[in-house]
Amino acid sequence: MTGAPLLSVRNAARHYQSGETVVRALDGASLEAHAGELIGIMGPSGSGKSTLLLICGLLEPPSAGEIYIRDRLVSYPGADLDKLRGFRRDHIGFVFQKANLIPFLTATENVSIALEIADVEARAARGYATQLLGALDLGHRIDNRPSRLSGGEQQRVAVARALANDPPLILADEPTAALDSVRGRQVMELFRRIAVERSACVMVVTHDPRSLDLFDRVIELSDGRILSEPSQPVQAHP
Numbered sequence: 001m002t003g004a005p006l007l008s009v010r011n012a013a014r015h016y017q018s019g020e021t022v023v024r025a026l027d028g029a030s031l032e033a034h035a036g037e038l039i040g041i042m043g044p045s046g047s048g049k050s051t052l053l054l055i056c057g058l059l060e061p062p063s064a065g066e067i068y069i070r071d072r073l074v075s076y077p078g079a080d081l082d083k084l085r086g087f088r089r090d091h092i093g094f095v096f097q098k099a100n101l102i103p104f105l106t107a108t109e110n111v112s113i114a115l116e117i118a119d120v121e122a123r124a125a126r127g128y129a130t131q132l133l134g135a136l137d138l139g140h141r142i143d144n145r146p147s148r149l150s151g152g153e154q155q156r157v158a159v160a161r162a163l164a165n166d167p168p169l170i171l172a173d174e175p176t177a178a179l180d181s182v183r184g185r186q187v188m189e190l191f192r193r194i195a196v197e198r199s200a201c202v203m204v205v206t207h208d209p210r211s212l213d214l215f216d217r218v219i220e221l222s223d224g225r226i227l228s229e230p231s232q233p234v235q236a237h238p
């Protein structure tokens, strides 16, 4: 992959003090991720996948190392990440295992609120939210509140919300864990489309080997370390 990376993680570590012992959740990880890539992050439970995502998402600073987005140093030990709220909103979309939707808002409103917070006019925000939900096969659910949606549908609304501001980087932590295989595949295929059509970089933590064919490459973690070489292609993708 050529060109400047969108995201660059340099020798990042994250250590947690647990009583007398230090847990090395991340232990000197380096990677580069580019626009247009769909990257899988895999590894056994406790290998540091979620920690890597938190650090890349500027939700926690590393204990050592640096994070660059578009060549700008954005996170390092002791960085004040509260100051990066606006930057995060404009650059990074998150999807977690749980949808965490606002219960008293409809599906459309749950998505459009992300746009309105970013100063998009309400009508335009709703129009785009509806369009995104339609692309996720939720066109018939746009006026439903979360309590009227299945777990899988709620999660797809969460995916639409993460995409609302067209962030160049999308980070997803087991986004399909609560979905059946057909819906899970749909979400992964949507991520693939987002990467290609919007030139976004999408990094997805998953345990599901059925998505492997969709990834440009897989970053494999073990004991807080990256096993596979950065930029090593797993499978060529058209």
Ligand SMILES: Nc1ncnc2c1ncn2[C@@H]1O[C@H](COP(=O)(O)OP(=O)(O)OP(=O)(O)O)[C@@H](O)[C@H]1O
Pocket (backbone or CB within 6 Å): 016, 017, 018, 023, 024, 025, 026, 043, 044, 045, 046, 047, 048, 049, 050, 051, 052
């Ligand atoms: N806030 C924390 N305090 C102490 N230890 C932590 C903390 N967060 C993570 N850890 C530890 O760091 C290690 C890596 O955790 P992490 O959640 O990143 O792994 P993971 O690969 O995402 O696991 P899983 O697949 O089970 O979600 C684990 O041993 C975990 O217990």
